[in-house]
Structures are given as structure tokens and as C-alpha cells.
């Protein structure tokens with residue numbers, strides 16, 4: 001078992017999002033390290049009918065949960081996303097749906113959604 005407390009982020013490949021999301025998780029959920037699964041437009045990917053892609057993400061999450069004992073999964077969407085160029089309102093809807101999807105997998109973790117705004121600040125999505 002790894003030392004330290006871990007959380008897990010499903011975040012965009014976008015380099016502008018990773019530090020803000022990791023920092024926010026560390027500060028708000030008292031974790032030492034954040035494992036990150038990256039996809040372009042991650043808030044869209046989970047909602048698409050691409051079983052193979054979703055299985056890949058699930059297996060990556062399970063490594064984080066089993067090897068690092070992560071107790072938290074954060075799904076992020078962000079402003080100016082090249083992989084998912086939709087309006088903010090649509091992102092927020094997608095993030096909420098993604099939260100429900102991840103919860104339906106019944107992993108022993110808390111599931112949280114966040115929005116990275118046009119100031120690259122992180123806001124928790126209220127369900």
C-alpha cells in the first residue's frame with residue numbers, strides 16, 4: 001500500500017486544467033496526491049456510447065482505488081475545452097450526468113464534480 005492519502009481525478013488532457021484541479025482536490029479533500037486519468041473532454045466521454053473507452057477509464061480508476069486506496073473520484077469539465085466545445089451550461093449538465101454514471105459503478109469512493117472556470121479557478125458542482 002502506498003504512503004499518503006490519494007484522490008483520483010478524471011480530467012482533460014488540457015495542460016491548463018491539471019494543476020488547478022489537483023491543487024483544489026488537495027486543499028478541499030485533504031489528500032496528498034492526485035492520480036489523474038486524462039481524456040479530451042472527459043465530461044463528454046463518459047456519456048458517449050463507447051463501451052471500450054469507458055471500460056478503459058474504469059480499469060484505470062480501479063488501479064488508483066486498489067493500489068493507492070483512493071477514496072475520492074473527481075470528474076472535471078472546463079472552460080475553452082477543445083475536446084468538448086459546448087456552452088458552460090451544457091458542461092454543467094454533462095458533469096452532473098457523469099457523476100451519476102460514476103456512482104452507478106459502485107466503487108467504494110466519494111464522487112465529486114468540478115468546473116474549471118474562465119479564470120482557471122475550480123468550482124464544485126452542486127448536484
Ligand SMILES: [Zn+2]
Nearest residue numbers: 012014081082
Ligand atoms: Zn479540455
